[in-house]
Amino acid sequence: MTGTALASPSVACAVDKEAPVLRERGQREVFCGLTGIIWLHRKIQDAFFLVVGSRTCAHLIQSAAGVMIFAEPRFATAIMGEKDLAGLTDANEELDRAVEKLLARRPDIKLLFLVGSCPSEVIKLDLSRAAERLSATHAPDVRVLNYSGSGIETTFTQGEDACLAAMVPTFPAEPADSEKSLMVVGTLPDVVEDQFRRLFDELGIESMQFLPPRHSTEPPTVGKNTRFLLAQPFLAETARALEERGAERIAAPFPFGAEGTTSWLRAAANEWQVSRERFAAVTETKRRRAELSLERYRDRLNGQRIFFFPDSQLEIPMARFLSRELGMELIEVGTPYLHRHHLADELSMLPETVVLSEGQDVERQLDRCRSAKPDLVVCGLGLANPLETEGLATKWSIELLFTPTHGYEQAGDLAELFARPLRRREKLRV
Numbered sequence: 369m370t371g372t373a374l375a376s377p378s379v380a381c382a383v384d385k386e387a388p389v390l391r392e393r394g395q396r397e398v399f400c401g402l403t404g405i406i407w408l409h410r411k412i413q414d415a416f417f418l419v420v421g422s423r424t425c426a427h428l429i430q431s432a433a434g435v436m437i438f439a440e441p442r443f444a445t446a447i448m449g450e451k452d453l454a455g456l457t458d459a460n461e462e463l464d465r466a467v468e469k470l471l472a473r474r475p476d477i478k479l480l481f482l483v484g485s486c487p488s489e490v491i492k493l494d495l496s497r498a499a500e501r502l503s504a505t506h507a508p509d510v511r512v513l514n515y516s517g518s519g520i521e522t523t524f525t526q527g528e529d530a531c532l533a534a535m536v537p538t539f540p541a542e543p544a545d546s547e548k549s550l551m552v553v554g555t556l557p558d559v560v561e562d563q564f565r566r567l568f569d570e571l572g573i574e575s576m577q578f579l580p581p582r583h584s585t586e587p588p589t590v591g592k593n594t595r596f597l598l599a600q601p602f603l604a605e606t607a608r609a610l611e612e613r614g615a616e617r618i619a620a621p622f623p624f625g626a627e628g629t630t631s632w633l634r635a636a637a638n639e640w641q642v643s644r645e646r647f648a649a650v651t652e653t654k655r656r657r658a659e660l661s662l663e664r665y666r667d668r669l670n671g672q673r674i675f676f677f678p679d680s681q682l683e684i685p686m687a688r689f690l691s692r693e694l695g696m697e698l699i700e701v702g703t704p705y706l707h708r709h710h711l712a713d714e715l716s717m718l719p720e721t722v723v724l725s726e727g728q729d730v731e732r733q734l735d736r737c738r739s740a741k742p743d744l745v746v747c748g749l750g751l752a753n754p755l756e757t758e759g760l761a762t763k764w765s766i767e768l769l770f771t772p773t774h775g776y777e778q779a780g781d782l783a784e785l786f787a788r789p790l791r792r793r794e795k796l797r798v
């Protein structure tokens with residue numbers, strides 16, 4: 369495969385990489401990292417997520433995942449009672465017994481995650497040592513890993529980051545004579561993963577893998593010939609773990625909308641020196657179709673003013689997509705953490721006038737939001753209802769994780785997520 373490398377996307381308007389950001393440290397309104405289990409347990413089909421937490425943690429995960437009573441879910445909570453919290457029992461012994469029972473009943477489990485929570489962290493239960501001990505006991509049938517999903521200083525998408533980062537050190541090294549391979553990092557619905565696999569295949573990038581894998585028994589390999597593309601903007605720890613194993617990140621915007629998807633694919637194509645002609649032949653029709661699917665939303669969304677509360681860490685790529693492809697006006701784009709390095713391409717595509725904020729002081733941000741009177745507010749569930757009662761249209765940011773949104777074929781569905789609340793509010797007004 370040879371040819372001219374493709375030019376980077378032209379940038380009409382840009383936020384300076386060092387542009388000032390409003391930094392806030394106050395009360396936050398976010399879900400905790402346990403939430404990630406909802407999409408992770410559907411993806412890694414032989415994994416099980418055992419939350420070591422309280423009844424509150426169990427309720428959160430049970431009601432958010434909405435599992436039917438007869439289903440055999442791939443998550444559960446080892447509930448810590450008052451005696452555990454008061455240090456009156458040996459929590460490790462109880463945990464070992466709970467794991468023993470679970471694995472005896474569910475021989476399909478090949479990878480068990482012990483997921484830390486606020487209560488387990490408060491009593492300083494060392495889940496990494498527990499995971500080592502249990503791994504040794506249940507090897508080679510089951511591997512046990514741990515990560516934190518606690519709500520202490522996290523936002524909900526950090527759960528996925530922590531989970532994937534915990535997996536990386538366990539991946540086998542790539543063979544010494546291996547060729548350059550591509551790894552796409554971030555949980556994608558299987559249907560989207562298949563679409564991307566076909567696209568990369570048509571581009572001639574045949575050696576490719578996904579993280580997380582669908583089965584823990586078929587993990588990706590990693591090493592200095594691994595190039596990885598982030599599919600989600602909240603995977604800082606995972607990226608760091610991959611880099612520690614010698615892999616290199618391909619810098620790119622994220623694959624949301626026609627433009628984002630094209631730029632993301634182009635970044636990989638450049639790395640593999642795919643010719644301009646071949647890239648166009650593979651992507652042109654799909655890109656046009658995606659643009660067409662966005663067209664019917666443009667009238668509805670063009671000129672509408674949008675305000676993002678910090679929640680999912682998807683705010684900046686979404687803001688880029690909505691402003692550039694649908695003409696929405698960005699008032700404030702809040703994000704829990706701003707990873708300037710991973711978001712450099714995204715930031716360079718935001719309009720100069722945008723107000724960026726990092727972290728949260730919820731009361732102050734609510735004041736700014738109310739005084740700006742936006743047409744649409746993107747926020748967590750806890751803020752949505754009060755804002756709706758004040759007459760503002762809202763979009764739950766968590767839906768951006770539950771709905772397939774990446775790639776060309778989902779571009780229209782992504783726009784629909786933002787158009788629907790505006791339609792609903794209009795109907796309510798009549």
Ligand code: SF4
Binds near residue numbers: 424485486487
């Ligand atoms: S981990 Fe913490 S924030 Fe999350 S449900 Fe449990 S107690 Fe609540």
